[in-house]
Amino acid sequence: MAQTQQQTSDTRRNIRRQQLHGIGIGRRVVRIIKAMVALALACGILSFLFNIFTLKQPMQTLKHIVRPAEEAARAGVVVVGGGLAGLAAALEALQQTQGSAVRVVMVEKEARTGGNSAKASSGINGAWTQTQQAQGIKDSAEAFERDTLRSGKGLSNGTLARRLARESAEAVAWLQTRFALDLDVVAQLGGHSAPRTHRRPDTPDGRAQPVGWGIVSALAAQLAEQPRFTLLTGARVVELLQTPQASGSAVSGVVYATADGQHHRLQASAVVLATGGFGGADTQGLMHEHAPQLASLPTTNGAFATGDGVKLGVGVGAALVDMQHVQVHPTGFVSADDPAARTKVLAAEALRGAGGLLLTARGQRFVDELATRDVVTAAITQACSTADSRATYPGTSPDGAAAFLVLSQAAADAFGHGALAFYVKMHLLHRASDVSELASALRVPQAALDTTLRAYDQVRASNGALQDAFGKRVFPQAAVNQAGGRAAYYWGVVAPCVHYTMGGLRFDERARVLRAADGSPVPGLFAAGEVTGGLHGANRLAGNSLLECVVFGREAGRQAARAAM
Numbered sequence: 001m002a003q004t005q006q007q008t009s010d011t012r013r014n015i016r017r018q019q020l021h022g023i024g025i026g027r028r029v030v031r032i033i034k035a036m037v038a039l040a041l042a043c044g045i046l047s048f049l050f051n052i053f054t055l056k057q058p059m060q061t062l063k064h065i066v067r068p069a070e071e072a073a074r075a076g077v078v079v080v081g082g083g084l085a086g087l088a089a090a091l092e093a094l095q096q097t098q099g100s101a102v103r104v105v106m107v108e109k110e111a112r113t114g115g116n117s118a119k120a121s122s123g124i125n126g127a128w129t130q131t132q133q134a135q136g137i138k139d140s141a142e143a144f145e146r147d148t149l150r151s152g153k154g155l156s157n158g159t160l161a162r163r164l165a166r167e168s169a170e171a172v173a174w175l176q177t178r179f180a181l182d183l184d185v186v187a188q189l190g191g192h193s194a195p196r197t198h199r200r201p202d203t204p205d206g207r208a209q210p211v212g213w214g215i216v217s218a219l220a221a222q223l224a225e226q227p228r229f230t231l232l233t234g235a236r237v238v239e240l241l242q243t244p245q246a247s248g249s250a251v252s253g254v255v256y257a258t259a260d261g262q263h264h265r266l267q268a269s270a271v272v273l274a275t276g277g278f279g280g281a282d283t284q285g286l287m288h289e290h291a292p293q294l295a296s297l298p299t300t301n302g303a304f305a306t307g308d309g310v311k312l313g314v315g316v317g318a319a320l321v322d323m324q325h326v327q328v329h330p331t332g333f334v335s336a337d338d339p340a341a342r343t344k345v346l347a348a349e350a351l352r353g354a355g356g357l358l359l360t361a362r363g364q365r366f367v368d369e370l371a372t373r374d375v376v377t378a379a380i381t382q383a384c385s386t387a388d389s390r391a392t393y394p395g396t397s398p399d400g401a402a403a404f405l406v407l408s409q410a411a412a413d414a415f416g417h418g419a420l421a422f423y424v425k426m427h428l429l430h431r432a433s434d435v436s437e438l439a440s441a442l443r444v445p446q447a448a449l450d451t452t453l454r455a456y457d458q459v460r461a462s463n464g465a466l467q468d469a470f471g472k473r474v475f476p477q478a479a480v481n482q483a484g485g486r487a488a489y490y491w492g493v494v495a496p497c498v499h500y501t502m503g504g505l506r507f508d509e510r511a512r513v514l515r516a517a518d519g520s521p522v523p524g525l526f527a528a529g530e531v532t533g534g535l536h537g538a539n540r541l542a543g544n545s546l547l548e549c550v551v552f553g554r555e556a557g558r559q560a561a562r563a564a565m
């Protein structure tokens with residue numbers, strides 16, 4: 001879709017340019033161009049639909065038009081990485097240098113931008129947003145800050161967490177107003193004291209609008225319109241250039257490698273590292289070094305997540321922080337078609353946020369489904385790892401831990417039909433028309449399953465009079481379906497996966513990368529997004545990563561722009 005928008009806008013720009021330059025275009029030519037635009041649009045929509053319905057990891061990346069490399073041998077600002085942090089940094093740098101000749105160049109190693117940001121499905125946090133207020137949700141930046149710090153277990157940097165929380169409403173508003181993104185579905189996810197994770201509703205005809213993909217495509221489309229912006233794809237940054245200064249050396253550009261093995265130098269006044277984390281399936285990399293016990297787990301990350309920015313930063317003396325803290329997401333979908341796959345599709349947090357339950361192979365609950373990710377992961381590992389407690393598909397025997405995820409119709413409705421239909425289409429969720437069918441699909445005695453679901457609903461209906469055995473306090477939807485109608489249950493098998501790397505480059509609230517030697521900023525070097533460490537401490541709160549990309553990505557862009565003016 002973004003591709004189409006770009007083609008369209010590029011065509012428009014070409015028309016504009018040709019008119020400006022006085023090249024006479026006859027009506028017929030205009031008609032031909034219009035027809036081509038229409039064709040491009042139709043192709044784009046078709047390929048978008050094709051992507052949704054056929055690919056295993058759909059819509060994760062966006063294609064861009066690569067402009068010639070020689071255009072960019074010198075830039076004001078270089079942004080390394082084209083995920084949300086990089087896109088936000090580039091847009092802000094352009095905004096802050098309006099009216100100047102400062103060029104912003106984004107260097108992306110993949111063929112498309114988007115990164116892991118494009119995969120995000122649960123949403124972005126904002127405290128006391130317009131959307132919350134319109135929906136009567138009570139919240140505050142202070143409560144959000146507390147939740148963030150609590151989740152980080154005392155390791156989060158308070159200055160960074162405060163800035164994140166205080167600027168969260170403005171970050172969501174920026175996306176909503178500047179990019180016309182509808183972020184009007186607000187869910188309460190694990191570890192949050194209020195509903196504050198914003199995502200997009202399904203389209204009126206019931207198609208899912210994944211939040212990460214929607215955000216990065218909207219930002220990328222605006223960037224493509226900017227005359228001072230250049231995107232290089234298939235260009236992997238392998239080194240930071242340095243220039244000696246009185247106070248130690250400053251970063252003054254990058255060296256990037258292209259597929260043909262050539263190395264290219266690109267000078268700049270400021271460099272923003274926005275290369276994401278190191279959670280990709282790369283057993284020899286940073287994960288092996290810093291959290292070896294997790295190196296064999298499956299992962300929800302793209303293979304590009306190899307921590308390049310961490311290595312680049314270390315190369316110029318940057319400090320690292322919290323590298324051993326890796327977030328394992330409790331729920332990656334074990335696919336019925338390929339249970340052993342290393343890269344798994346995330347079972348969105350919002351599935352549990354909408355009322356999804358976790359059960360052992362014996363049909364019993366074992367955890368507050370809305371506890372923080374580390375708690376849920378530990379519980380699955382503890383309760384669902386043995387031959388008779390681990391959830392499996394018939395005839396398969398996966399290693400490690402796995403649980404059943406079960407949604408009632410009410411939970412499915414609350415989650416949204418578009419995304420649900422997508423999971424069903426991919427054979428990740430399965431439908432059962434009643435409890436008896438569900439019990440036989442899970443291969444548990446129906447009586448046991450009945451007891452579990454009814455006990456849950458009793459506690460839920462008691463409004464606090466009864467205590468949940470696992471400490472759950474928020475009960476989004478009933479577990480048992482009302483009889484009759486089209487009501488069904490949905491179930492799948494989920495397993496813990498490497499998901500997010502809390503650690504990374506030490507940085508400050510002005511997005512400056514700090515030195516290992518003395519904690520001073522490395523001149524000319526800024527960072528934002530998952531490549532940084534310190535904000536999330538020992539555990540990141542759901543929805544805080546897209547948010548950090550916007551808050552600190554924009555700050556990095558602002559600071560880099562200042563350095564380039």
Ligand SMILES: Cc1cc2nc3c(=O)[nH]c(=O)nc-3n(C[C@H](O)[C@H](O)[C@H](O)COP(=O)(O)OP(=O)(O)OC[C@H]3O[C@@H](n4cnc5c(N)ncnc54)[C@H](O)[C@@H]3O)c2cc1C
Nearest residue numbers: 081083085109115116117122123237276529530543545546
């Ligand atoms: C499946 C999934 C679902 C998620 N859901 C949510 C959610 O709902 N809410 C939330 O807040 N967070 C979510 N997260 C986490 C969040 O999406 C990421 O942490 C965040 O988007 C990272 O953004 P980023 O811009 O830092 O990096 P990325 O988006 O990963 O982008 C980094 C980019 O840098 C490029 N790059 C890397 N090295 C180089 C190099 N040497 N040279 C050039 N380019 C390079 C990569 O190719 C990539 O395109 C999810 C993560 C996953 C994997």
Ligand SMILES: *[C@@H]1O[C@H](CO)[C@@H](O)[C@H](O)[C@H]1NC(C)=O
Nearest residue numbers: 157158159160507508509514
């Ligand atoms: C947070 O980071 C900033 C920047 O590095 C630092 O000045 C501050 O002391 C840190 N605060 C805490 C509480 O660690």
